[in-house]
Amino acid sequence: MAQKRYLFTPGPTPVPPQVLAALSEPVLHHRAPDFRIVYERVLGRLQEVHRTNADVLLYTCSGTGAFESAIVNLCSPGDRVLAVSAGQFGERWATMAQGFGCEVEELHYEWGETPAPADLTRRLAELEPVSLVFLVHSETSTGVVCDLQALAAAAKDAGALVVVDAVSSLGAVPLETDEWGLDVVVAGSQKALMTPPGLATVAVSDTAWELASRSTLPRYYLDWERTQAAQAKLDSAFTPAVSLVVALDVALGLLLEEGLDAACARHARLGR
Template sequence: MLPAAACRRKAPRVKLGKCQRRSPKLKGKELLLTPGPVQVPWSVALAGARPFPHHRSQDFNELLRSIDHKLKQVFRTEGTILYFAASGTGAMEACMVNLMRPGEQAIVVAGGKFGERWDELAQAFGIEAHVLAVPWGEAVRPEELAELLAQHPQARTVFTALFETSTATAYDIEALAQVCRTAGALLVVDAISGLGAIPLETDAWGVDVVVGASHKALQTPPGLSFVALSSERAWQQVERAGMASYYWDFRRAKEKLFFTPYTPAVSLLVQLNESLIGLLAEGLECIRARYERYARATRAAAQALGLEVFSHRPGAVCTALQMPPNVDATQVVELLRERYGIWVAGGQQQLKGQIIRIAHVGDITPQELIGTLGVLELVLRELGYSCRLGAGVAQALTVLEDAGPTPATASDGGK
């Protein structure tokens, strides 16, 4: 998620002595707290080294059926999940080309970089998109969507995110789905980062189409994405609309449902299966509770340090913290990474240099969260920001204590 420029190594302000540098020879431990890719549990990592079945075998068919059975519990749907060897943007493109026709109108909710991606996709495919521009950091308001739908009666497809990762903002999909149902519009939700971390009741709320990917709360390496079609009218729209497509063709994918039409990324699917076993063993509710606890602890630490939470409607995927005026967020990200081996994300586009984003999804223990928040205090002070050491950590610990014992991740299924 970091822009390429953020990767240039700037000299830290403090001149380091001989024993104050990380070894340049040995690659030390790194902690991935970016909002995708995330920390992968060791059992999932090792599953990537296993021999994998041929994709036209009974074994593969059983693997994908087993994944599907579990993934439906995460997607909260009894509908059809289609599997793509592609990252999330590919599955978003698949929705655009299967659900729309060139020249048709659509509504796009754009409150950050990933909402804007829907708009870019619409433009690329000749869709007339009416953009509901949401100020970055705010959540879309359902009544604004209702208004826009009323203004554009020809636009009966709505594209939105569940969690706008660039601003760390969660949207109220239940309310948006209600608006769409009233207006007779189809709702397509990019849940790539939010799936499994932000409340989403696909079937119960009447969300028609949901996009997901492997490398966020599903804690698998990147390269897999999914489209869940939960409603009859979603399939009717696929039949009615649909642009030129082949690799993304939903009908073809449905025909070869538990084989996939083209060679799938089998080893990643083996890893996904391993991860889902762990996630369901821990319990999806418990996992979400853990992510939310981490988010609350992070916000409490921020408050104690005098930092503002950037989003008006934060969610459990990651927390965006506004850096103080005289602290360059890019330097915070760099120091955390270069000095301490901790990867957090900076801001994107207009938020570059303004915020840092700390992920809560993935295989993260309470110790790793607390340690990171502590090290953040060191970094802020090194960059000239005044705060009392331990103040943030103390508040974060208080949140954890109040919530009762927080187990270390049990996402390897207790094995």
Template sequence: MSKVLFTPGPTNVPDFIREVLGRDLIHHRMADYHELLKEINEDLKVVFGTANDVLVLTSSGTGSMESTVVNLFSQGDSVLVINTGWFGKRFIEICQVYGLTVHELCYEWGNSYNIDEVENILDKFPEIKGVFVTYHETSTGVLNNLKPLGNLTRNRGCLLITDCISGMIVHEFHMDEWGVDCAVASSQKGFLLPPGLSFVALSDKAKDAMEQSSLPKYYWDYKKYFNSFNEKCEQPFTPAISIVVALKESLSYLLDKGVTTVVDEKRMLRRYAEEKLQELGFKLFIEDESIRGNALIPVIVPDGVDGKRLTSSIDERHNFTVAGGMGSYAGKMLRVGILSDITTKEIDLLVSYLKESLKDYKK
């Protein structure tokens, strides 16, 4: 049986996309590629909910996170990072590497941010030029509501930069309407593609900041990407062509289905899995349903159970891969990813395998 990935990325790549990935390469400086990238840009604009062009970088998610820092800021600029988990912390590390002055609002894992605290910091430090936040925090499953943040930053000289890497596709996202200035997403999550591509969109306000930025950059330089796209419908450097070709296929599939339908389906699957996992004795990690994301179900393993042994056992016996907890939750938490194109049937199978493995602990 083939591998089933219950991980919050990478996901299983559906057969119709795998077929495209195996096709002959086309050349990225020729007319057929130009046409393809143009169509992809239009589709990505719909996904991002923006009237602005969306750049396609050859990079994993972290590269695109770094690209936001080097393109929108200068050494010594003050920024605020809302840290609700592992990936929020990554933004802090990147900003510090580039010599930014970082204010941090750190929340206990499993919680979202407090808007009053964000507002207080922005009032106290009016020099803050950017607020970084993770839309869906993959280490905890928390979905951070972006709209109130957009309302706060919209009329200040401050950008809202969002890591939507695991949040995109499986949650509503309306970049322009919500006042988001920069959003990044990656191929290996809701897009059902292998890792290798990232997508970046900027508001007009962010493009103005890009003109002021003096941090060093070469491969990540957005201006090169915008110029190349505007002049020739190309990227400046050799892209991961096969994945770009497959991206068109995945976008057509997702947009034909409708992003709202995908979001509804994932919410339904999440609730279904939450119920089944609780019946097995797992405890939901996030109490407040309004901040639970649809990319994964974070659950605490029953007392006396080693989460690492549990996930290894169903991986070895059944080829079902489930992500474990990160940081101090390693061995104590499962993160049951539902980004792959799965149904309740696969969830039922997973639950039966978990049940079987849990029985081993009682022997």
């Protein structure tokens, strides 16, 4: 008899049986009407989970691919940006932005420390102007969850757009994209969304779209405008991971059936 394996990692995480069953179904064609029905439902459910009325773009890539999409769609060479770093993924924002020619400043903490809104306010006052602030809601490398609402407010008060890594927080920790004024929220399928790795999501505010229209960094596969235009027609710009989209549909249904508040309470209870 095959042994049942358990994953005790931040991600990939265990996948519910219903989601695994969806992965065993015949593959749909991504231009077929039956897939479009699933695709439309997934896009709507992603808005519910992100707590936003804005477009949520869906990519076949890892969370890091979603990171890169934020940088190449929002930045131009020489832009001054600030990365708040208290672990591996805050550092990733910084190194990636540097790789694309941004002038990167950091608000650096030791791994395991929690970023403080007052520190961010002081750092932004020193650096003004800053176009973007990169935040990590739940730092996967340390398990620290920051006060995202307060940090975002500090960034907005300084006139910066807020870009958030929510890869390990979306669906596990309360997150209010619209209410908290978050301009871009990126996430992946393989953590609290209970789906295997391979899909990433990007919620984009109207303000972020305005900045993206002025960005001069090159992009193609990760071009938000191209993706948005396709999704508006219930289509994908390129061949997506069809079976993962079907699986994500089932997983999002389970999450919304449980309720986001209940799911977050469950994660908090089990994390004690």
